[in-house]
Amino acid sequence: MPESMLLAAAAGVVAGALAVGVVILLRRIVVASKDLGTDVEQATYQTLHLASRAAKHLRGGIAEGDAVRAGRYLRALLGCETLALVGPAGDVTVEGDDAVRTVAGRLAAEARSSGRPQVQRRIRLGERETDAVAAPILASGVPAGALVAFAPRVRAGLVRATGEVADWVAAQVELGELDASRAALAEAEVRALRAQISPHFIYNSLNAIASFINTDPAKARELVLEFADFTRYSFRRHGDFTTVAEELRSIDSYLKLERARFGDRLKVTLQIAPEVLSTVVPFLSIQPLVENAVRHGLEGKEGGGRITIEASDQGAFAEISVEDDGVGIDPEVLERALAGGAPGEHVGLRNVDARLRQVYGDEHGLVVETNVGAGTLVRMRVPKSQPGRVATSGPEPASTSSARGGSSAGGTTSLPEPVEGASASTGPATRKPDGRLEP
DSSP: OOHHHHHHHHHHHHHHHHHHHHHHHHHHHHHHHHHHOOHHHHHHHHHHHHHHHHHTTTTTOTTTSOHHHHHHHHHHHHTOSEEEEEOTTOOEEEESOGGGHHHHHHHHHHHHHHTSOEEEEEEEETTEEEEEEEEEEEETTEEEEEEEEEESSOOHHHHHHHHHHHHHHHHHHHHHHHHHHHHHHHHHHHHHHHHHHHHHHHHHHHHHHHHHHTTOHHHHHHHHHHHHHHHHHHTOOSOSEEEHHHHHHHHHHHHHHHHHHHGGGEEEEEEEOGGGTTOEEETTSSHHHHHHIIIIIITTSTTOEEEEEEEEEETTEEEEEEEEOSSOOOHHHHHHHHTTOOTTSSHHHHHHHHHHHHHHOGGGSOEEEEOTTSOEEEEEEEESOOTTOOOOOOOOOGGGTGGGOOBOTTSOBOOSSOOOSOOOOSSOEEEOTTSOEEO
């Protein structure tokens, strides 16, 4: 075979192999593009992705938040040449050409004052020209800044898109303000609980300590230490959450102080499942229930009574209850108090109930069984697994070890005192998770 024919045959084989390879490559590209979705689906995904990335940098506000990172995503979202975020005080954050800073501040001021988008064409920046559109950011109807987009030519689509993105930014700022309001409300509720603790309990505790100074100095020293532990925990300035173990430690100190005042008139029984000790709960959510039992249940009962505190493992939940055999509560008074009635009426129950509902939902509000002369039983139910909830660490509570005595057969820990019969429960009124009281 002539050499020319061999070369032609070889070239044909190579050309055929290349053709097959190109076909296979194109097929893979087509299949891959189908897996990623249509062009519209891909554009939708890209838009949502950029919006979600920008959102987390806007919740703190335009001035305080990470406006630089937010601007990076907003610029890509609008597809503009340069983007400027202008805060309420006129501070300008530029993503792109910094030469637009002065122009952006002026256009943002005009947009904020008019409340409508402003377009300016043929803006001279050195040796080139650009167009710009500025849209006000109105959070709750109040100017919170402006969004300014720069492009070689501003068309109607960019004007509309800039206005829509500015409205979306305003919504993120409003959500950030709502988060801040919720945090402030939670802090106010904890302050209310601390205010409840301060005047009544501190006065009585100091009187009880004073009564032992001359007769039993060692007892007085012990009570001073318990008082210090309790107040240190109650008035701490950090952490919205704690653990059941930490709350029980505080309750142990509280009850030792109250028993110094009540003497044998106050009896306490605890049954705590070890499995729930590490459960995260809102700070000061159990102690106010115990204080409510002492103040409103046993303090007005001749001869005192018993408080029973139980914490049981209910699978995915921990159920905590505080029961007293005291004077009970009129259901109408309780309903009025839990609905936000007179400030002095059962503020502890009301605040704990509100915070539980805020954190876990209405189905996790307090359930209260009570009636006049029938004692009071208060139950709370919280999930044991709470992603994102961080409890402030502290020393292992002495109240869950030797101070509580031995363990019972049921896997609980109890004080060695015997239970003297069940608490009265005839004619109870029950507060359901939806907030209603049923007689």
